[in-house]
Amino acid sequence: MAQPELGDEILRLDNLNVHFPVKMPFVQRLLQREKAVVHAVDGVSFSIHSGEILGLVGESGCGKTTVGKASVRLLNPTSGRIFFAGQDISKIGGRSLRTLRRKMQIIFQDPHASLNPAMAIGRAIGHPLWIHGSEFGIQNLSSTVFRERVQQRVLSTMREVGLTPEEQLYDKFPGDLSGGQKQRAVIARALILEPDLLVVDEGVSMLDMSIRAKVLELMLDLKRQHGLTYLFITHDLATAKFICDRLAIMYLGRIVEIGPARDIYADPKHPYTKALLQVVPIPDPDKRKEKVLPRGEVPDAVHPPAGCRFHPRCPAVLPSCGWEGRDFVDFLDEHLSDPKRAGDDELVLGPIENWRTNGLVASLEAKPLNIEEAVERVKAVLAEAPIAMAQAIESVSTHKRTVIIHFRPPNELRQTQVGDRIVECLLYQ
C-alpha cells in the first residue's frame, strides 16, 4: 500500500481538555473546597486529513468516546481548540453550530439505541434533510416537491448502504430490523447530508461477527466513493488494523502513541500499545501462549497517576516514570492483604488508613516504641516491591514519631518523535 496523498486538514484538535465535575452529595460539595473533576481528556492533539481514517484506540474510560463527542461538539471542551476545515469551532454554538453539523456526523456503538423507536426508518433517514431543509434553499418544507425529493434521496441512500428492499423497509420501525440493518440505517442517516467527517464510535462492536465485516466493507466503500474522512474509535486493534491509515492509542485521557498504523502494528513502541496488541485473541488453538499482562485495571481519572499515567501498571517501568507516595501505599495495601506475605507487618505498618501521602511523600505516624522497627519493615516491604519503585525512593527517614518516605522527582515526560510517530514514554526520550 502506497502512502496515501495527504489531503486538506479536516479536523485538528489542539491540546483538547475535557473535564467533568464529579457528582457528589450536596453536603459533601459544600465541605470540599476543591472541586473534584474527572480528567476524561487531558491535552489531546491530533489532526485528520481528508480521505484518511484515523483510529482512536483504547480501553473504556480512556476518554476516546469523549474525544469523539467533543470533535463534533456534542460536548463542550474545557479548554483547547478544535478546528474543522480550518475553522475554530471550539466556541461556536447555536445556529452556526447546527449548520456545521451537516459536515460532520457521528455514529454510535448501539444502533438500536441510536434510532428513535417511534420513527419509521425512512422518516428517520430523511429527517436530517428536513432539519436542514432551509439550507438547501427550500422555503416551504411541507411542499410535495420537497417531500418527494426527500423520499427519492432516502431510497437511493438506502440502496447505497445496502438497506434493501428499500421500498419495504421504508415504513418499518427500528424494532422490526436486525442489528446489521439498524446500523446500516444509522449510516444512511449520517450519510444523507454528505458530511466530510464521520466519527464512528465503536460502530461495529455490537454487531454479530458474521455481519461485522459487511459493515466495515461498507464504510471503506463509502470512503472511496465519497472521499469521506473517518475518526474510527474502537477498543479492538484487529478491526482497527483492517480499516485505519493512522492510529492513536489513548490511555487515561492522553494519547500515548500516534503514527502510521502499519508501523505501530509492526513495531509497537509504547508498553501500553504492546500490551493491547498482545491481548488480541488469536483464533488458532495451536498458538496459545502465556501472556505478560499489565497489573490491575485502569485507575480512576479523578486523580490520575503522576508522571506517565501508565507507570503503576507498566511492565517496562523505570524509576523516573512518576512514582510517588500513593504508589507505595497502594503496594503496601496489596502486601498487607496477603496473609502469607504480610506476616505480622500489619501490627507495625497498619492499618493502611493511617498512612498519609502528599505528592512525593508518604508518611506514617508510628505506634509508640517501634519507630525503628517501622523503618526496618518498610525497607523489607520495599525489597519485594517492583524494582523501579524501590529505586525511585530517595530516602526512608524518621522525624519524631513519623516514618517518612521520599520519592525522587520524576523526569519530565515529553512527546517524542520516533520515526514517523510520536510516543509519550521515557524509554524513547
Next chain:
Amino acid sequence: MGIVKPAEAEDTEKLVRSSSSIGTILNLLLQDRRTLAGVLSWVGIGVLVSFVVIAIFAYPLAPYDPQRIFLTPPNQPPSLQHLMGTDDLGRDLFSRMLYGARTSLEIMTIGVFLALAIGFPIGLVSGYLGGKLDRVLVLVMDSVYAFPGLLLAAMVALFLGKGVFNVGIAITVIYVPTYFRVTRNQTLSVREETYVDAARALGAGNWTVIWSYIAYNVLISIPVVFSLSAADAILTAAGLSFLGLGLERPTPDWGLDLSDAQKFLTSGVWWSSFFPGVMIIILTVGLSFLGEGLNDIVNPLLRKERA
C-alpha cells in the same frame, strides 16, 4: 464500552418484537385479553364506553326530563314507573343518573384534558431544557402538588363560582402538576437516550428534538396517568358538588344528588343516596381498572424499550 450485549441480544422476544407506538398499546391490549391486566383494562374500557354511550344518548334513553317534578309524593321507592325511585323533590332518579353521567364526563373531560394540555408540554420543555426554568417550574408545581387536592379544588371553585366549566378548571389545577411530573420525569430519562444525542448530532434544534424525538416516546406513559387521574377527577367533582361548591341546582349531578339525599337516609330513603353513590363507584373503579391494567401492560414495554 463493552462489546456485544448477548444477554439482550439473546432476548429472543426482542427479535420478534415490533415497533413501539401508541398503536402498540392497543395491540398489546388485544393480545393480553386473558391476563389479569388485560381483563382489568377491558372491564375498564367497557365501563368507560358504556358511560360515554349513556352520556351521549341520555335524551333518548331517559324516560323523563331530569328536571321534571312529579306531583306524586316525593321520595318514591323504586318501581316499574320509576326504576330508581324519585328524590325529595319528586324527580325521576333514573333519568337524573343518566344525565348525571353526562355532567360527570363533561367535567372529567374538561379537567383532565386541560391538565394534560398544560402539564404535558410544560413538563417536556422543563425536563429537556433543565436549568433555572426547570427549577422554578418544579418548585411551583411541587407546591401545588403538596396541597390536598380537594381543598385546592374547593378554593379554586369558590373563587371561580359554580358551573361545569369552572369545576373543570378547578380539577385542571389539581392535575396539571401530576402530568407535569410524570412528563418531566419521563423526559429526563428519554433525554439521555442515544437517539436524542444522535438527533442533536444531526443538527436538530431544541424544538425539533423535543417534538420529533422525545414527545412521542414520553406520550406512551400518559394513558396510565390519564385513566387514574380521570377516576380521581370524578371523585373530586362529586366531592365538590357534595360540599356545595360544584354545580348549581337543579343540574343533574351525582354528587349534588348525593348531598341532597343524605339527610333522608335516616328516614329509610336509601335509594336516592344509593344510586348516585353506585354510579360514582362504578365509573371510578372502571377507570382505575383501566389505569392499573394499562400500567401492567405498558410498563414492561417501557422497561424493554430502555433495556
Next chain:
Amino acid sequence: MDPMLQVQDLSVHYKTRRGFVRALEELRLDAIQGETVGVVGETGSGKSTLGKAILGILPAGTQVDGKILFRGRDLTQLSNQMYRRLRGEEIALIFQDPMTRLNPLMTIMDHFVEEIRDHESVSADEARRRAREALVSMGIHESRIKNYPHEFSGGMRQRIMIALAIVLKPSLLIADEPTTSLDVIVESQILGILQDLKRAYSMSLLLITHNLGIVAEVCDRVAVLYAGKLVELGPVRDIFRKPLHPYTQGLLSSIIHLETKELHSIEGSPPNMIAPPSGCRFHPRCPYAQSICVERLPPLVEFEPGHFAACHFGDKFL
C-alpha cells in the same frame, strides 16, 4: 470417563405474545470432568438459553423437553428445593454483567456469608473465614471485603462474582459471556483466572461466548449453535482446522484478527425463531445449499472420532 454433564435432546420453547420461540431444538452436548467446553453462537442462537436451562432458571411457562443429566441425575425432574441446593454447590453460573447480580445494598462479605450459610450449616465466623480466603485468592484486598459492589471496578466485580461462584467448590461452572463487558486487558486477566481455577479444582467449565478468539485460547472442545440447533461439536483443534459445517466455516472466516488479510462475512441475517426455516436452519444463508437442505433436517453425524456436524454434505469438507 463418564461425562459429568449430558444434555440429551434438549428443546426449550419460550412462550411469547406472538407464538412459541424455539430457542433450542434437540440439543445434545456433554462435558467430562476438568474439561472446558465452549458454546459458540450469535444473536438468537440459544446459547444463553442453554446455560439457563442447565441451571433451571428459565422464565416460568417455558416449555422444556429432553434430559439434562448431571452426574446421572436428570435435572429437569428436580424439585425447586433440590435445584436450589444444587445451584452454587454443584453447578454455578457467572454472568456477563456482575453488577446486575450483586445486591447493591449488601457488602461483599454479606454476599459470601449468605451464599455459604444458605447451603451449609457453618458458623458465621467460619463462613467469613472462607469468604476471605476466596476473595484473597481472586486478588481482592482483604481490606475491601466490607465494601459495597459499586465501590469496585468492573474487573474487580467480575472477580468477586467468580469468587462467589466457586466458594462452595462446584464441579461445573457455567460462564455466560463472562468477559464481554470488560476491557481487553482485564478480559485476558479474567480468562487466565478461570483457567487456573479450573485446573486447581478440576472443575468443568462451560464457556458461553460469541468470541471465537477466546474459544481458541481456552477451550478443549467447542459446540457451535445456530438458530437453536447444534450444528457442530468437536475438539477445538478439529473445529478450527477443519470445520465441517458451512456455518462454522463462515463464522471462522469472519473473525477479524491481526493476521486478517481479507474480510469475510455470512450473507443474510439470523432467522426468525418463531417460524424457523425448514430443513437445515442455515440453508437460506448457506453457499452450498441444495434442495435436500430445504427439505430435510440434517442429522448430527460423527464424521471423525469425536467430531460431529449436522450437515448433509459434511463428508465433502473432510
